[in-house]
Amino acid sequence: MTSSAIQQVPGVFHRRVGDILVTALSDGHQDAPLSTLGDIAQEDAAALLHSAFRPVPRRTAVNGFLVRHGDRVALIDTGCGPSKPTVGRLAGNLAAAGVAAESVDTLLMTHLHPDHFGGLTGPDGAPLYPRAEFRLHVAEHAYWRDDAAMAACDAARRAAFFGGARARLDAYADCTSLFSAGEVFxxxxxxxxxxxxxGHTGFLIASGSKSLLIWGDIVHVPEVQVPRPEATMAVDVDPAQAAATRRHIFDRVATDRQAIAGMHLHFPALAHLAREGDGYRLVADAWTLDLDGDI
Incomplete structure (x- = not known):
């Protein structure tokens, strides 16, 4: 008698960038109402999702990325942790990739939102990456430590966002190293x-003639924000600046034909952005067994 499948295969996908091996790790996905999108009518967002054969409410993938260079191992973001049934897979996928948490020597954080810092600590609040240096933009560190910024938020965000961020900053306080720009690994x-x-930060991985820009949360809902880059998120600290940054980086990666990856692009989350008329089109990389691919 054959048994029915009860789960997907591990969410692990490798791509070599010169001498550097980048591994996309799926943490799962989250569904959220269209009210979490701003600067776009909900019916317009729903129409874009429907035309792309995506569910409504909107579905957002959650990913992290492992970077291995020589004997060095970095992890970019840690996912949500086991906070909901559809997320919390990153740690298991890291193990499936053959990497123990203790071997990660550097944590690179794009920013401190719950779907990025949730996997930093266990239920007891202890670091899950005990040997890692914790690297974060100086402006990001300052913002989550800012009592005035915390007081300006509603109670739910104070608890989940500021409270959660501060707990992780405390857990890694002894191994934190701040940056503003430049090489971080x-x-x-x-x-x-x-x-x-x-302090939201992307990470450009480059080796030889190859490069890959992990652009963090430039988009959360690609089916909406690629054709409509003015669409913002309710969790944007500065929505106008977020939209301006998105337009700037869209222009840059399309002009340079820069390979990209994102925390909220659908797994395995590697793609290019092509110009299409006055706008853009996201072109997902084809699945390949070749680690070098066509980046």
Whole structure:
């Protein structure tokens, strides 16, 4: 008798960037109402999702990325942690990729929102990456430590966002190293992309003639925000700046034909952005067994 499948295969996908191996790790996905989108009518957002054969309410993938260069191992973001039934897979996928948490020597954080910091600590609040240096943009660190900024938020965001961020900052306080720009790991350069949060950061991975820009949360809902880059998110700290940053980076990666990856692009989350008329079209990379691919 054959048994029915009860779960998907591990969410692990490798891509070599020169001498650097990048591994996309799925944490799962989250569904949220269209009211979490701003600067676009809900019926317009629903129409875009419907035309792209996506569910309404909107579905957002959650990913992290492992970077291995020589004997160095970095993890970019840690996902939500086991907070909902559809997320919390990153730690298991990291293990499926053959990497123990203890071997991660650097944590690179795009920013401190719950779907990025949730997997930093266990239920007891202890670090899950005990040997890692914790690297974060200086403006991001300052924002989540700012009592005035916390007081300006509603009670729910104070608890989940500020409370959660501060708990993780406390857990990694002894191994925190702040940056503003420049190389933050061998072959990895920080690219400030402010707006979503003050210190929101992308990471450009480059080796030889190859490069990949992990652009963090430039988009949350690609089916909506690629054709309508003015669409913002309710969690944007500065929505106008987030939209301006999105337009700037769209122009840059399309002009340069820069390979991209994102925390909220559908897994395995590697793509290019092509110009289409006055706008853009996201072109997902084809699945390949070749680690080098066509980046």
């Amino acid at each position: 061998p072959g990895v350069t920080a690219i400030p992309l402010p707006g979503h949060t003050p």
